Amino acid sequence: MSKDSSSPKGQLLTRTLAMPADTNANGDIFGGWIMSQLDLAGGILAKEISGGRIVTVSVSSITFEKPVKVGDVVCCYGECTKIGRTSMSIDLELWVKPVRDGVVGERFEVCRATFNYVAIDANGRPRPVKTEGHSHIA
Template identity: 80%
Template sequence: MSTTLPEPTGSLLLRTLAMPADTNANGDIFGGWIMSQLDLAGGILAKEISSGRIATVSVSSIEFKKPVKVGDVVCCYGECTRIGRTSMSIHLEVWVKPVKEDGVKDRFMVCKATFNYVAIDSQGRPRPIKPE
């Protein structure tokens, strides 16, 4: 019997390490740090799609499912779910790979979100996104 494990949605956009300086009062990784990693990852994809400058305009949703621990490898995956005339929505997921002493490296999702970006010109005004 084959068991299919869940897989991240979209492409790997960013990979980093959760460090002690990023912890909250509980000793887990601060949710604001996770949000900044999501914004970096989404911004990379939005910039590629729009072929230029972008700005984050909103976060439609964010759901924290499990805590992230110091030493976890944090991987941000994403895919574009909507492209408008000047804006786009990016679905993002954070998966972690805890490094355990027993050698097991199971990954699991800890957060998912939808970030919205707008393409901007050199003066910071919205500009059309050219279709590929």
């Protein structure tokens, strides 16, 4: 996945706990739940960058490498890799820290994705992203 598999790229955007209600028939966390966590994290960063409302317009790529288990602490990291006139591309990584039977395991990466967002105005139309002074671009 990442070149240095022991450390996430970007800033920590969200942390949550994988719960039993989010599992599939195998007892692993649904891929759709993981995607929603990535979208929430990416949306936070895109909103901060654009200074207002945003919408998700596409997912350029997503790769699931390992399952997420109930009880895992799920952490989403992200960095903006591109800002266009109205759009932003956010690279995201999902890492977990297993906590089972009182033992905290080593964190590891389970998924990575690129989500694309567009800044919108009050009428839902694309608006320019203010690019001055941004230190968010990797």
